[in-house]
Structures are given as C-alpha cells and as structure tokens.
Amino acid sequence: MTEASEPLQTSEENPFEVSSTRLRWWGALRVVGTLAFVGAVLVGAVTFVQPDRDEAFGWVTVVIGNWVPSPLTAEVVLLVAGTGAFLTAMLFVPCPPERPWRELRIFIAVVLAGAVPLSLFVVADGSNYSVLPEQSEGGCRIVVREYSFFLLGEGSVGIVQPGSVTVDWLRGYLGDDGYAPFSRDTYTLDWHGKTAALSVFGSPNGDAAWFAEQPSITCIR
Incomplete structure (x- = not known):
C-alpha cells in the first residue's frame, strides 16, 4: 500500500x-x-x-x-x-x-x-589521546594520554603491540602548571630493538617528570 x-x-x-x-x-x-x-x-x-x-x-x-x-x-x-x-x-x-x-x-x-x-x-574536560609518530621496526606504537586543568598536568604512556588495537598502559608523568610535554613536542623517543627509550622534559613555560617507577617499554617483537 x-x-x-x-x-x-x-x-x-x-x-x-x-x-x-x-x-x-x-x-x-x-x-x-x-x-x-x-x-x-x-x-x-x-x-x-x-x-x-x-x-x-x-x-x-x-x-x-x-x-x-x-x-x-x-x-x-x-x-x-x-x-x-x-x-x-x-x-x-x-x-x-x-x-x-x-x-x-x-x-x-x-x-x-x-x-x-x-x-x-x-x-x-577529559583527557587528550594521541599516537606518537615514531614506531619500532616490529610495528609497536606508543600512545599517550595528556590531561591539563589549571595548574594540574598529568598523563600516561602506553604501548600498542603489533596486531593489537588496545593500549597497555605502563607509566605516568606529572606536569607543572598544566604542562603537556607531548603536545608541546618536548620529548624524545628512540627505539633500540624491542625497547623504547622515552624521555620527557620541560620548557620555560613548564616542566614534566616521570613518576618514581618507570617500567620499561618493551615490544613483543
């Protein structure tokens, strides 16, 4: 009809x-x-x-x-x-x-x-997520979470293993004055085989530092 x-x-x-x-x-x-x-x-x-x-x-x-x-x-x-x-x-x-x-x-x-x-x-008011452009030869990628609120800045770093689509969170950082080191490109990431050497540092506008414990960032292959 x-x-x-x-x-x-x-x-x-x-x-x-x-x-x-x-x-x-x-x-x-x-x-x-x-x-x-x-x-x-x-x-x-x-x-x-x-x-x-x-x-x-x-x-x-x-x-x-x-x-x-x-x-x-x-x-x-x-x-x-x-x-x-x-x-x-x-x-x-x-x-x-x-x-x-x-x-x-x-x-x-x-x-x-x-x-x-x-x-x-x-x-x-939540966190911002991004994937760092540098990846390992085996295909591991680093994902970062950044959160800023007034003078508070903090975040986490995780790894996505080859063939996976989920993040394993490994370590975190604190930022002074809401500083976000990855958004401001104040970090270094170098892959040595399966292990990533990741460092964060500050600028005249703020500073960032890892928490006390820093587990290694290691790829499965």
Whole structure:
C-alpha cells in the first residue's frame, strides 16, 4: 500500500492530514533521537565514574590506525545523530497529532535537556589521546594520554603491540602548571630493538617528570 492510499489521521488542533507512513517515520525518528541523547548521557556518566582514569572508555582504550577514539568523539557523534533525527522528524510531520503518554515525554525531555549539557561538559574536560609518530621496526606504537586543568598536568604512556588495537598502559608523568610535554613536542623517543627509550622534559613555560617507577617499554617483537 502506498503512502497516498493509506488512511489519513487528523487532530482537532491540526487540520492538516498526515499519512500513517509519515507518522511511523516520525515516531521512529523520535525514538532514535531519544536513544542517541540517552547514549550521550551514558558516555558522560561512564567518563565521570570510570574505574581506570587511563582508559578512554572506562575499561579499554582502542587505537584505529593513528586515531584514538575518545569519549568526546562519541559524545559529538551521538549529539549530532540525535539532533538530526529530531530535526528530520519535524520536517516529516511539522505538526503531528496528539500522541499518548504526553506527560512522560515531557518529563524525559526535561531530564535530557539538563543531563545532556552536563554530560558534554564532563566529557569535554577529559583527557587528550594521541599516537606518537615514531614506531619500532616490529610495528609497536606508543600512545599517550595528556590531561591539563589549571595548574594540574598529568598523563600516561602506553604501548600498542603489533596486531593489537588496545593500549597497555605502563607509566605516568606529572606536569607543572598544566604542562603537556607531548603536545608541546618536548620529548624524545628512540627505539633500540624491542625497547623504547622515552624521555620527557620541560620548557620555560613548564616542566614534566616521570613518576618514581618507570617500567620499561618493551615490544613483543
């Protein structure tokens, strides 16, 4: 049955006839938009209470090529998807007829209106991840996490073994005045076979130093 031949629905407040096909699309798009916004809130919640501060997504950090997906990336994608779904629904049915559960929908909208900006703030204040360009002959790569907040600067260094897409975190550093040595290119990395010699140092704008323990950075091949 085509859209033109399907029964039409109207409401007293909306004199325009709306096909049932458009109503189904309207409902589906609103569900997609709501789930996307709920997902964005969950990303912010996981970022806030994540059990391991080093990991990008609470329990794991994934590397795709030279790109490390971050909670901020996921947050932006979900917010764009949710906004796009709701805008598309408005274009399909600008003035839909009255639907059931109106009070519940209003309550969910109010909760999301407050939770989504808070979630975005939490995620935007998170760490930055990057893959250093130097890699070993066997294909090992070094991933760094940097975090700066006013006078606080700290971060971690991990390794991605050949054939793996997850990071094994090995050591951390502290930076004065929020200093981020890898973003400012104040580091040296040299591979000696399977072992990496990595050093961080400061500049007139700040300083960085390793924690007391410095486990070796060793590749499996």
